[in-house]
Amino acid sequence: MFLEKRWAQYVFLLLMALIWGSSFILMKIGLKSFDSNQAAAIRIFSASAVLLPVSIYHLRKLKWHDLRGLLIAGFIGSFFPAFLFTKAQTQIDSAMAGMLNSLTPMFTLLIGILFYNIQTSRMQVIGMLLGLVGAAGLISWGEDLSLANINSYAFYIVLATFFYGISMNEIKIRLAHLTGMQITGFMFLLLLPAALGYLLYTDFDGVTQNPAWGYHLLALVTLGVVGTALALTLMNTLIGYVQPVFVSSTTYIVPVFAVFWGVVDGEQVLPVHILFMLLILFGVYLINTKGKIRIVAHARLLRRKKF
Numbered sequence: 428m429f430l431e432k433r434w435a436q437y438v439f440l441l442l443m444a445l446i447w448g449s450s451f452i453l454m455k456i457g458l459k460s461f462d463s464n465q466a467a468a469i470r471i472f473s474a475s476a477v478l479l480p481v482s483i484y485h486l487r488k489l490k491w492h493d494l495r496g497l498l499i500a501g502f503i504g505s506f507f508p509a510f511l512f513t514k515a516q517t518q519i520d521s522a523m524a525g526m527l528n529s530l531t532p533m534f535t536l537l538i539g540i541l542f543y544n545i546q547t548s549r550m551q552v553i554g555m556l557l558g559l560v561g562a563a564g565l566i567s568w569g570e571d572l573s574l575a576n577i578n579s580y581a582f583y584i585v586l587a588t589f590f591y592g593i594s595m596n597e598i599k600i601r602l603a604h605l606t607g608m609q610i611t612g613f614m615f616l617l618l619l620p621a622a623l624g625y626l627l628y629t630d631f632d633g634v635t636q637n638p639a640w641g642y643h644l645l646a647l648v649t650l651g652v653v654g655t656a657l658a659l660t661l662m663n664t665l666i667g668y669v670q671p672v673f674v675s676s677t678t679y680i681v682p683v684f685a686v687f688w689g690v691v692d693g694e695q696v697l698p699v700h701i702l703f704m705l706l707i708l709f710g711v712y713l714i715n716t717k718g719k720i721r722i723v724a725h726a727r728l729l730r731r732k733k734f
Contacts, residue, residue, distance in 0.1 A: 430668045444680035450654040457647035460640040463513040468625040473651025475619035482612035496601035501614035504594025508587035518580035527584040529562040534592030535675040554713025558679035561706035565682040595671035607664025673715045
């Protein structure tokens with residue numbers, strides 16, 4: 428598989444960052460007509476619906492012993508974070524959301540060490556910290572960010588990043604024998620009843636009062652299909668070839684794309700922005716240093732199936 432090559436791993440990481448970098452604006456658009464829970468349910472349902480043919484096609488590969496890992500990856504890694512992020516986006520700005528989202532690699536590494544017996548090197552810890560500093564600097568430079576801007580809704584994102592850390596380690600340890608497409612398809616097959624059930628229960632009467640609700644719905648469907656189904660397929664495929672903390676470092680690169688789109692829109696890029704971007708990229712490089720992280724528990728019992 429070409430993902431064994433280092434350059435391909437970085438291409439996947441950059442593509443995921445580009446996709447997820449657009450998620451915040453799509454959520455913001457969708458929330459103009461839909462409440463936070465409706466927006467999250469539409470996102471999950473859209474991803475589940477587009478992946479349904481894939482789920483059915485691979486259904487014969489689904490084993491009972493995989494259900495635990497798939498339920499954890501599905502609900503802890505996708506379902507609950509979708510609701511947490513849309514809830515948080517109703518009360519905090521995108522800059523603060525981006526900064527808090529950068530906690531994902533830290534939680535991924537800590538959870539891997541504490542609960543999944545993953546050993547790491549000093550250089551990778553340094554890389555994680557450099558990426559965190561670079562992302563925080565890139566997000567906060569020129570923004571009016573202070574402790575006064577943080578409210579209780581920020582903890583929804585902190586909890587979501589904690590959940591992401593659990594999910595990525597679970598996928599790496601217990602689901603590595605499945606392909607990325609199979610993992611994503613099975614995850615959302617299990618999430619489909621919950622998302623559909625909520626949408627059938629919720630009241631859309633207030634939504635249709637907004638004449639632009641169709642456009643806002645399209646934004647959420649795009650978020651589900653591209654920002655969730657496609658992005659998670661890429662992530663679950665990549666995580667079979669690298670360590671979870673490297674995959675989670677995509678949250679460091681998202682602000683880089685935010686700066687890029689700002690340039691396209693005519694915004695000014697200062698030398699300090701370039702410095703922070705270089706710091707992020709160097710940190711990500713250190714995180715993906717080959718041969719420095721070794722999985723101890725369960726690894727010898729699992730065999731990865733390649734495409």
